[in-house]
Amino acid sequence: MSIVEEIALRQSLRFAFLLVGGGAALIYAAFLCHRGPSVIKSVVKSIPMPAFAAAVGVSFGAPMVVVALILSAVGDLALSRDGERPFLIGLIGFALAHLVYILHFWALSGGILTDQLVAVAAIVIFAISTEFWLAPHTGEMKWPVRLYVLLISGMGITALGLPGMTFAVVGAFAFMASDTILSLQLFRMSENSAWQRPASVALWLLYAGGQFAIVAGAGWATPLF
Numbered sequence: 001m002s003i004v005e006e007i008a009l010r011q012s013l014r015f016a017f018l019l020v021g022g023g024a025a026l027i028y029a030a031f032l033c034h035r036g037p038s039v040i041k042s043v044v045k046s047i048p049m050p051a052f053a054a055a056v057g058v059s060f061g062a063p064m065v066v067v068a069l070i071l072s073a074v075g076d077l078a079l080s081r082d083g084e085r086p087f088l089i090g091l092i093g094f095a096l097a098h099l100v101y102i103l104h105f106w107a108l109s110g111g112i113l114t115d116q117l118v119a120v121a122a123i124v125i126f127a128i129s130t131e132f133w134l135a136p137h138t139g140e141m142k143w144p145v146r147l148y149v150l151l152i153s154g155m156g157i158t159a160l161g162l163p164g165m166t167f168a169v170v171g172a173f174a175f176m177a178s179d180t181i182l183s184l185q186l187f188r189m190s191e192n193s194a195w196q197r198p199a200s201v202a203l204w205l206l207y208a209g210g211q212f213a214i215v216a217g218a219g220w221a222t223p224l225f
Contacts, residue, residue, distance in 0.1 A: 014059040021051030025208035049073035064104035071097040098151040109161035171213025178207035
């Protein structure tokens with residue numbers, strides 16, 4: 001196989017994996033995200049992030065993005081099950097994914113903090129506000145949740161410094177929005193609330209769409225779009 005043929009094959013595989021991941025994400029949003037735990041739910045939920053990771057890895061993308069996506073997949077699988085232990089595993093998986101994204105975004109920005117002070121201030125105010133509307137309702141999970149809030153806020157701030165990577169910035173804030181909805185769903189919303197189903201759909205679309213946008217914008221040296 002010539003170099004040109006190998007490059008063509010890798011590019012074809014990249015788009016094939018992206019299509020598989022995107023298709024599985026849409027199926028999950030339409031039919032499964034609002035349902036209770038099941039084998040099929042866990043299987044379908046576990047497809048998108050590894051597929052996105054494969055798309056990045058097979059086409060010489062950023063290793064840090066691959067790691068973040070795999071950690072996110074661990075979180076997806078854990079949160080597809082009920083119970084405190086799966087929740088804690090999922091929280092750790094996503095927290096580590098946010099940390100990896102922070103390091104990746106920081107490296108891409110050349111270690112330079114954004115000068116968008118209004119946006120940074122808004123993120124800081126949001127983080128502080130969770131002490132009033134979220135922390136008092138988290139029980140024994142208060143400190144893990146506080147650490148998680150710091151990490152998602154750090155991801156948002158470092159994303160603001162990305163040089164011309166609009167998709168990645170949008171993706172980072174979509175990821176933050178999905179985490180916010182998840183926190184409301186878990187700690188402030190009753191299990192029988194009429195908002196549970198729309199919240200589950202919005203959460204998943206923001207999360208999966210945000211991850212795809214991060215991949216498209218910061219997964220390779222040149223943005224996908």
